Amino acid sequence: MATVTIKNVSKAFGDNVVLKEFNETFQDGEFVTLLGPSGCGKTTMLRIIAGFEKPTSGEVYIDDQLVSGGKTFVPPEKRSIGMVFQSYAVWPHMNVFDNVAYPLTIKKTPRATIKEQVDKVLEIVHLSQYAQRLPNQLSGGQQQRVALARALVAAPKLLLLDEPLSNLDAKLRESMRFEIKEIQKKLGITVVYVTHDQTEAMAMSDRIFLINRGVVQQCGTPEQIYNEPANQFVADFLGKVDFFKGEAANGRIVFPGMGGQSIAYDGPRTGKVEVAIRPESIYFAPDGELQGTLEAQYYLGDVDDCRVRVGDTLVRVIANGYEYKGLKEGQPVRMHVRSFMVFEDNGLLEQMLRIQT
Secondary structure (H helix, E strand, O other), rough: OOEEEEEEEEEEOEEEEEEEEEEEEEEEOOOOOOEOOOOOOOHHHHHHHHOOOOOEEEEEEEEEEEEEEEEEEOOHHOOEEEEEEEOOOOOOOHHHHHHHHHHHHHOOOOOOOHHHHHHHHHOOOOOOHHOOOOOOHHHHHHHHHHHHHHHHHOOOOOOEEEEOOOOHHHHHHHHHHHHHHHHHHOOEEEEEEEEEEHHHHHHHHHEEEEOOOOOOEEEEOOOHHOOOOOOOHHHHHHOEEEEEEEEEOEEEEEEEHHOOOOEEEOOOOOOOEEEOOOOEEEEEEEOEEEEEEEEEEEOOOOEEEEEEEOEEEEEEEEEEEHHHHHOOOEEEEEEEEOOOOOEEOOOOOOOOOOOOO
């Protein structure tokens, strides 16, 4: 398999700098996700690793080999990579077997070897029974697995995936997430995955690199980034969160927008703060610190997505779905806050505090 080392890589198109000084090593066998909004630079970084783009500055190594940097440039076909794109890009006139065999066929691999390797990879992606079918006889998820098998058949060191699930419906996306992760674990292959979908990133990644405007905002495990965001952008992008302006003093944080209601606080901050609360961190309780009126509720089966009016502020609460029948719009409710994050008023995270109430 492969490690990928990226040293001070920047990329500009004219005056537009889309990637700024990316530095990192992706470890052998690691599943890394480049996550961020459209236009943030994540696909550009993937294309630089693949060899479809040259960095403006910096170097890229696959294992110990310099593949991009200075006067050195190794073309994509010589980097021992497999790549899966957003579009399935399967040949419509070829059956599944021939589509998957194509990378080996153009290398003039012996027929017996082609059959052995194609049969093996079709079994891995659960398509053995569809080997003779044409792409128009397959579902979207099956076509995406054909593209994945074709990327894997030549046993690449590194697998690159560029938003491969975005054309699938929600149910298929969910199942394919787990299939791709299981294949990666089974083969022990290094994967660099690009997506703007936070759920995909959380479910599949060993590490996430969250990028905004060409700059890595934070890297870490899904748990680290979700529970210990480096700044408000990270907290807002990964998961659901609401921000409230407050005043910290005397062991409480008072919220002017909530009519002066407050929650307990035993941290070191005093004065103005920005408090981030995830809606799943709030729960209804008869003795709750905050009180308001249930203004709206949306039954989603497993959860009840509620909006509670507290003073002049709407507070979002994601409650257990079983609570739905016990709640009615317009009724008074009280709430406890399990945990929250405290930011400086200028938006930069100084310290995250998790308060159990």
